[in-house]
Amino acid sequence: xxxxxxxxxxxxxxxxxxxxxxxxxxxxxxxxxxxxxxxxxxxxxxxxxxxxxxxxxxxxxxxxxxxxxxxxxxxxxxxxxxxxxxxxxxxxxxxxxxxxxxxxxxxxxxxxxxxxxxxxxxxxxxxxxxxxxxxxxxxxxxxxxxxxxxxxxxxxxxxxxxxxxxxxxxxxxxxxxxxxxxxxxxxxxxxxxxxxxxxxxxxxxxxxxxxxxxxxxxxxxxxxxxxxxxxxxxxxxxxxxxxxxxxxxxxx
Amino acid sequence: xxxxxxxxxxxxxxxxxxxxxxxxxxxxxxxxxxxxxxxxxxxxxxxxxxxxxxxxxxxxxxxxxxxxxxxxxxxxxxxxxxxxxxxxxxxxxxxxxxxxxxxxxxxxxxxxxxxxxxxxxxxxxxxxxxxxxxxxxxxxxxxxxxxxxxxxxxxxxxxxxxxxxxxxxxxxxxxxxxxxxxxxxxxxxxxxxxxxxxxxxxxxxxxxxxxxxxxxxxxxxxxxxxxxxxxxxxxxxxxxxxxxxxxxxxxxxxxxxxxxxxxxxxxxxxxxxxxxxxxxxxxxxxxxxxxxxxxxxxxxxxxxxxxxxxxxxxxxxxxxxxxxxxxxxxxxx
Amino acid sequence: xxxxxxxxxxxxxxxxxxxxxxxxxxxxxxxxxxxxxxxxxxxxxxxxxxxxxxxxxxxxxxxxxxxxxxxxxxxxxxxxxxxxxxxxxxxxxxxxxxxxxxxxxxxxxxxxxxxxxxxxxxxxxxxxxxxxxxxxxxxxxxxxxxxxxxxxxxxxxxxxxxxxxxxxxxxxxxxxxxxxxxxxxxxxxxxxxxxxxxxxxxxxxxxxxxxxxxxxxxxxxxxxxxxxxxxxxxxxxxxxxxxxxxxxxxxxxxxxxxxxxxxxxxxxxxxxxxxxxxxxxxxxxxxxxx
Numbered sequence: 001x002x003x004x005x006x007x008x009x010x011x012x013x014x015x016x017x018x019x020x021x022x023x024x025x026x027x028x029x030x031x032x033x034x035x036x037x038x039x040x041x042x043x044x045x046x047x048x049x050x051x052x053x054x055x056x057x058x059x060x061x062x063x064x065x066x067x068x069x070x071x072x073x074x075x076x077x078x079x080x081x082x083x084x085x086x087x088x089x090x091x092x093x094x095x096x097x098x099x100x101x102x103x104x105x106x107x108x109x110x111x112x113x114x115x116x117x118x119x120x121x122x123x124x125x126x127x128x129x130x131x132x133x134x135x136x137x138x139x140x141x142x143x144x145x146x147x148x149x150x151x152x153x154x155x156x157x158x159x160x161x162x163x164x165x166x167x168x169x170x171x172x173x174x175x176x177x178x179x180x181x182x183x184x185x186x187x188x189x190x191x192x193x194x195x196x197x198x199x200x201x202x203x204x205x206x207x208x209x210x211x212x213x214x215x216x217x218x219x220x221x222x223x224x225x226x227x228x229x230x231x232x233x234x235x236x237x238x239x240x241x242x243x244x245x246x247x248x249x250x251x252x
Numbered sequence: 253x254x255x256x257x258x259x260x261x262x263x264x265x266x267x268x269x270x271x272x273x274x275x276x277x278x279x280x281x282x283x284x285x286x287x288x289x290x291x292x293x294x295x296x297x298x299x300x301x302x303x304x305x306x307x308x309x310x311x312x313x314x315x316x317x318x319x320x321x322x323x324x325x326x327x328x329x330x331x332x333x334x335x336x337x338x339x340x341x342x343x344x345x346x347x348x349x350x351x352x353x354x355x356x357x358x359x360x361x362x363x364x365x366x367x368x369x370x371x372x373x374x375x376x377x378x379x380x381x382x383x384x385x386x387x388x389x390x391x392x393x394x395x396x397x398x399x400x401x402x403x404x405x406x407x408x409x410x411x412x413x414x415x416x417x418x419x420x421x422x423x424x425x426x427x428x429x430x431x432x433x434x435x436x437x438x439x440x441x442x443x444x445x446x447x448x449x450x451x452x453x454x455x456x457x458x459x460x461x462x463x464x465x466x467x468x469x470x471x472x473x474x475x476x477x478x479x480x481x482x483x484x485x486x487x488x489x490x491x492x493x494x495x496x497x498x499x500x501x502x503x504x505x506x507x508x509x510x511x512x513x514x515x516x517x518x519x520x521x522x523x524x525x526x527x528x529x530x531x532x533x534x535x536x537x538x539x540x541x542x543x544x545x546x547x548x549x550x551x552x553x554x555x556x557x558x559x560x561x562x563x564x565x566x567x568x569x570x571x572x573x574x575x576x577x578x579x580x581x582x583x584x585x
Numbered sequence: 586x587x588x589x590x591x592x593x594x595x596x597x598x599x600x601x602x603x604x605x606x607x608x609x610x611x612x613x614x615x616x617x618x619x620x621x622x623x624x625x626x627x628x629x630x631x632x633x634x635x636x637x638x639x640x641x642x643x644x645x646x647x648x649x650x651x652x653x654x655x656x657x658x659x660x661x662x663x664x665x666x667x668x669x670x671x672x673x674x675x676x677x678x679x680x681x682x683x684x685x686x687x688x689x690x691x692x693x694x695x696x697x698x699x700x701x702x703x704x705x706x707x708x709x710x711x712x713x714x715x716x717x718x719x720x721x722x723x724x725x726x727x728x729x730x731x732x733x734x735x736x737x738x739x740x741x742x743x744x745x746x747x748x749x750x751x752x753x754x755x756x757x758x759x760x761x762x763x764x765x766x767x768x769x770x771x772x773x774x775x776x777x778x779x780x781x782x783x784x785x786x787x788x789x790x791x792x793x794x795x796x797x798x799x800x801x802x803x804x805x806x807x808x809x810x811x812x813x814x815x816x817x818x819x820x821x822x823x824x825x826x827x828x829x830x831x832x833x834x835x836x837x838x839x840x841x842x843x844x845x846x847x848x849x850x851x852x853x854x855x856x857x858x859x860x861x862x863x864x865x866x867x868x869x870x871x872x873x874x875x
Contacts, residue, residue: 109467553687
């Protein structure tokens with residue numbers, strides 16, 4: 001076989017909550033090292049799709065394969081153990097703890113221990129390094145501030161650091177840019193590019209299309225739980241079904 | 253002129269935060285004193301008390317152990333309304349081993365501790381995945397049901413229980429065993445919860461989805477905490493059995509269920525020292541008021557409600573705050 | 586014997602259901618845990634007795650006063666205790682638990698113990714179903730149970746207050762935006778639940794004596810039914826009541842009465858192993874929480 005295995009293969013994922021069809025028969029493949037964007041109007045099932053892949057929600061039907069292994073319905077901690085990490089749309093750190101202490105929990109996971117060769121090492125130091133990487137200025141000692149006192153921009157970076165702490169091979173970022181100013185987004189993009197450079201595969205759910213299209217290889221469009229388009233960003237935005245989904249159809 | 257209340261750390265606290273900054277005896281004393289109090293207070297004072305007060309002391313210490321183990325469970329978000337389950341199971345295991353097979357307390361107590369811990373963990377395992385209220389309900393219901401079960405089936409001595417069990421060689425031994433256990437639990441759990449492991453546990457309580465997302469199997473950690481708490485509770489039960497030389501249905505009594513909750517609320521949840529203080533306040537007080545008989549549970553219940561409404565943070569948090577910080581009125585500028 | 590067991594099993598199920606729906610209303614439906622439920626039950630019983638015997642008012646009046654008092658207590662408990670402890674995890678469980686125990690043991694302390702503490706039945710006499718005789722009081726209980734269940738079902742689905750009850754349990758914030766005063770509704774829900782406990786006490790207690798132990802029995806049984814049936818699910822409560830009620834009656838008639846507790850215990854054990862959240866629970870999966 002010439003073609004390498006896709007890193008992530010999702011086939012026919014379906015999930016309904018009561019009568020609501022959140023995700024309907026969604027399939028896609030992700031190559032290693034890609035940056036895939038997932039876009040779509042609100043309520044189109046983007047976060048649910050991520051929940052299905054990472055094990056927070058069990059699908060009604062369909063398959064999720066990671067490096068060829070069937071991980072459908074696996075518990076979240078097991079999925080993380082394989083190397084898939086995700087951030088949450090609604091950022092909720094441990095508000096009473098200093099920022100760097102927030103990273104202790106992910107650094108406590110068995111995956112980190114395994115990758116470090118069986119020993120944990122100095123978690124505090126690793127946490128501080130990680131935060132510096134995501135832009136917590138070291139000399140301003142921002143990392144020592146209590147998470148509850150930090151503005152949204154820093155909290156989003158903290159969330160990103162939590163995902164990175166697990167040393168994932170695939171990281172899923174759920175609306176990382178939401179609530180951030182243009183300048184803040186511009187300062188986070190280099191961090192994401194650095195992750196790409198390190199070979200990490202990335203999925204980004206976003207509403208900020210312009211910023212996303214600049215860095216994404218490919219984009220997936222969801223609407224009412226179904227995949228309606230897939231391809232390079234600008235191309236996809238020109239297609240009829242996507243335009244209709246975002247802008248609505250003309251009424252006579 | 254308008255004033256506001258300002259609360260700042262005391263100078264000596266700021267200086268003594270970092271271990272490398274301990275440069276004066278005063279700072280060391282500041283840190284040591286609160287920790288020395290229970291150690292000296294317990295180990296030093298107890299042998300000099302009259303036998304009557306020593307008995308009360310032992311009883312208080314047993315309750316304090318239950319309260320401390322309750323506090324451990326609540327750190328993980330598990331509200332136990334049935335510490336009496338752990339006490340009763342530990343009591344029956346030790347009692348059975350001693351009564352039917354003549355094992356000495358040296359063996360019954362450790363076996364009852366671990367066995368009781370395992371058994372109770374198994375009972376409560378299914379509800380660990382559910383909302384906290386289910387854990388509360390099941391811990392409330394199980395000891396009451398076991399008690400009635402013993403009464404109905406008349407096993408393990410039925411309503412009479414297992415009398416005439418082996419006591420401790422002398423009261424002083426019992427005194428020191430329980431005190432050492434208490435201090436070990438107090439300082440051990442405090443250390444545990446201050447470590448990164450404790451951070452994970454508190455994280456599970458605060459935001460379990462986040463901890464799951466960090467690649468940690470929260471149910472395994474909850475199970476560990478449950479086992480620890482149940483074991484300490486079973487130890488208390490096994491110990492109490494050899495003090496009373498009796499094991500029976502009263503091991504599942506509501507006193508053991510409500511007192512730890514009251515002690516923790518009064519003393520301060522999550523601090524381990526708080527529940528211990530709460531126990532050392534409530535139990536001797538209820539002994540002094542012993543003339544009022546059945547009023548004990550009323551007493552605990554009322555204290556619980558009054559404190560949870562009026563001073564929910566508990567005495568220890570309040571005192572700790574005063575110790576570490578000073579408050580003063582400053583002018584608004 | 587078999588017909589008798591069938592009939593009495595049904596009555597027993599009705600009793601259990603009657604006990605559980607009050608608890609379920611406040612917790613399952615409105616999200617307010619009331620572990621003082623057993624205490625309110627016994628309190629209503631003793632209060633009725635006191636008004637009837639010591640003060641000497643007619644029975645019906647005593648009953649009405651008791652139910653109102655119970656509702657008042659529910660309101661008071663909400664405003665004095667529950668409101669102040671909101672925010673702390675499960676603090677209302679601990680607080681009402683403490684309060685409930687305090688109340689029940691207070692009765693024991695003031696010596697409300699003995700066979701003289703009974704309530705008169707509403708209807709004397711009995712009716713025969715073939716060879717089985719069922720007293721009117723028990724039939725009355727069944728009637729009340731069925732009636733109340735129906736009433737609650739309709740109330741929580743078709744009345745504004747009833748829907749509000751469900752709203753504050755599902756999503757308090759959204760309910761607030763609809764103009765539902767969650768404090769007032771929560772208090773009302775507790776009052777309702779307390780009143781239900783009182784009604785249950787008044788129809789059931791005449792079957793025996795009013796004893797503090799009964800308060801604990803009520804709490805155990807209500808919790809057992811809720812654990813087996815699933816918190817918040819009225820259908821679950823009903824099914825669990827029937828299951829446990831019949832199992833208890835069969836055990837009492839064909840084995841021995843004191844094995845009844847074992848039955849409840851086994852039911853809980855089985856449910857905990859197979860479906861811990863209850864047979865008909867609508868326990869939302871972890872990830873649907875924010």
